[in-house]
Amino acid sequence: MATQEVKVFGVWESPYSKRVEIALKMKGVEYEYVEEDLSTKSSELLKYNPVHKKVPVFLHNGKPIVESLVILEYIDETWKSGTPILPEDPHERATSRFWANFVDDKLLPAAVKYLKSKGGEKAVNEEISELLSVLENELKGKKFFGGDSIGLIDIASNIIALWLDVIQEVVGVEVFTKEKHPKLFKWSEEYLNCSIIKETLPPRADLLAFWQSRVQAPAA
Structure with a gap:
């Protein structure tokens, strides 16, 4: 080639x-x-x-x-080599697209509101917690949203696995926890433990320092 x-x-x-x-x-x-x-x-x-x-x-x-x-x-x-990102079955492909868009259209705007309010608005916190629960139900006992391997929904949900966890530490209000979302929390651990994910995502400490500086900057 x-x-x-x-x-x-x-x-x-x-x-x-x-x-x-x-x-x-x-x-x-x-x-x-x-x-x-x-x-x-x-x-x-x-x-x-x-x-x-x-x-x-x-x-x-x-x-x-x-x-x-x-x-x-x-x-x-x-590129047909390597791990498929979307399933072959048309219905499963459409379902994957739906949930990937759910992350971008619903969860990400809620996360932005949560960050801007610095966790201080109960309604915003409840909204994002409910959205996480809806997404969690789609796991249906699977290791990943894509089954045994990472797929489109998993990759789209990057923000939950690392960014949301970091941001909630910065603002000091938890909306994503093992107690509230056990299946999604376990998924997050499995996802972050994959070799490709570990080598690609930024170090948590660096991301934490970045968001601490961003959140604290307006008050400085």
């Missing part, structure tokens, strides 16, 4: 960027990673994502693709 140019433009603390890197590693695809500074966005980032001007941007042989869930599907369809 001819040499292919594969680039990922991202930022180290972004769960969206890490989704793409995890997918590429699952497929055994070599890629070049370009770290962006979103305070001074590069000309390449603005060129390849002129609409949203954000990461991740995925570049394959000079052709850009944006939006992390779209990129994950493209990677799965382009």
Whole structure:
């Protein structure tokens, strides 16, 4: 096979960027990673994502693709080697897309509200806890949402496994615990213990320091 140019433009603390890197590693695809500074966005980032001007941007042989869930599907369809990201069965594929979008459309906005309120709004805390319970029910006794191996929903749920845990430590109010969400908590431990995940996600201590500085900065 001819040499292919594969680039990922991202930022180290972004769960969206890490989704793409995890997918590429699952497929055994070599890629070049370009770290962006979103305070001074590069000309390449603005060129390849002129609409949203954000990461991740995925570049394959000079052709850009944006939006992390779209990129994950493209990677799965382009490289058939390695671990499948979406199931073959059409109904199961559609179900995977639904829950991945549930994470982005429901859970992530709730997490943003939780962060902005610094855990101080009971209604927000209850909302995110209920959404986590809804997602937890989709595990249905499986090790991962994808069954015995990591799939689309697992990768999309990066924010729960690491980012949410870090953020709740920063704000000092827990919404995701072993007691409230036992199956999802166990999933999180299994997910973070996978070799590809461990080598790709940022160190927890670094992410904790980053969010501590972000949350505390306005009060400084």
